[in-house]
Amino acid sequence: MTTLPEKTDKSLGLVIDLDICVGCHACVTSCKEWNTGGYSAPLTDQEPYGADPHGAFLNRVHSYEVDNDHWKGTVHFPRSCLHCETPDCVTVCPTGASYKREEDGIVLVNPDTCIGCKLCSWACPYGAREYDYDEGVMKKCTLCVDRIYNETIPEEDRVPACVKACPTGARAFGDLADPNSAVSQNVAARDGFNLLDEFGYKPVNKYLPPRKASDRTPQIAAEPQAETTGSALEKLFAWADRALSR
């Protein structure tokens, strides 16, 4: 059914900390690795060793130059489906393949009924859906639905693959509808925000801004001047040093 649920019991999602993401793409590769064998399997590539390699990835990391009074420099920016509360990517689907789960708010595509019309990807302002050219169906972040409830793997692994892989801990997973969850608390403490909030799809995933850069430049003690005797030999060495380091 491609009508949206009135409300969901939970709002599972990710919180991405732009302050500590170092743009290493570990989440990208682990996402690809897990999902090419999981719910969305296979995630195909086209011309992987040719002149124009491309393929379906469910998570991408951009790097931007940002300059504001808060932060000046590079911001690494992971981007995946935000599991929005009121997204048209679900309602435009003609087949019912694209749907939002009532129990946890995860937005999924059923790969067995999708006809590959691509309309849902047109309706997503975040560019979060990627068409699989070989399979002929739409692929998107599954919030690792096949990990987070998976009782055949150790409990500590029941988090999304990208969260597990991130070496800096820039990605967190949890229920954003629960104000007491660790993710919600962190969002509240750090002024977490929505992407393209004005557009109104009400994303569940939140982003944490880069922390304000320190305005104190580190004080480094000046190197003490070497003692000189002013002898001719010393002048000769000084001259040789200058001549050779030219």
Next chain:
Amino acid sequence: MHPAYSVILFTTSSGAGYGLLFWLSLAHVIGAQPVAGWGFFAGLFIALGLITLGLLSSTFHLGRPERAWRALSQWRSSWLSREGVAALATYVPAGVLWLMSLLGIAGWLTLPLALLSAIGAVATVWCTGMIYASLRTIREWHMPQVPYVYLANAAASGALLLVLLHAFAGRDIRLVSLIALLALGLAGALKLIYWRRIDAEPGAYTADMALGLKGVKRQLEPPHSRPNYVMREMGYDVARRHAETLRRSVLLWGFLLPGLMLAFQALTGGLGPVLMPVAVTAAAAGLVTERWLFFAEATHLSTLYYGNQRA
């Protein structure tokens, strides 16, 4: 947006088919086109042929054409699904009419069938337009004019085909030429208004909003070395100057040239079999270009993540 040829062909071809179906049905309802005549039979055949060609072409656009039937299920929320339902439903009265015409059966039944065919044609084209107009992510599509542009183009191209048929059948083409001229004029005017509107509006969303950060200067590094699906599908960009040239040729071939020929025929009623094939060919080239531009000039919000500053 990437202009996919299957979709361009689908919308122009089926648009002309539904336009022709609409005018033929209307002509029958007012008593100007008897069911048993050769003209009605051939006209319906061409209309249904164009519609079918378009629908087949649109299934080529699908990744899984064999599952196309599933698209009929979500008419409650999806305009694409509604379009499929309307298209199939229109086949019923139009198909029965065509069979009756083939077998030479006349009777009161043709009247409601023709009426239903006309309504079905309008409904289907409306749904096609709404698929685009309902997408808030593309400002050049999310406009109230869009479904009317689709309707007017269908009406104009269908009317041109009707004049062509009348000309070959040796019938008086003055009135149908006038009708076609009015439809073409309306379509041209709507398109001009549409272009004016999209040129005047700079786009309400910025890269800063997309990233939720102030002062986004540029994308230093894209996430991938070669364009991905999003860039291939949504990142298509036609050069401004190029678009201007194409707009002019749409006006020339799609509207001005066929319009002049229609005007000549509306006045004199002559030269139909000579002029109409030229007019139809020119209009087809113009309208296909118009549909190509509709895609190529559309900017998608996801381009904000790929270096576009405003959309």
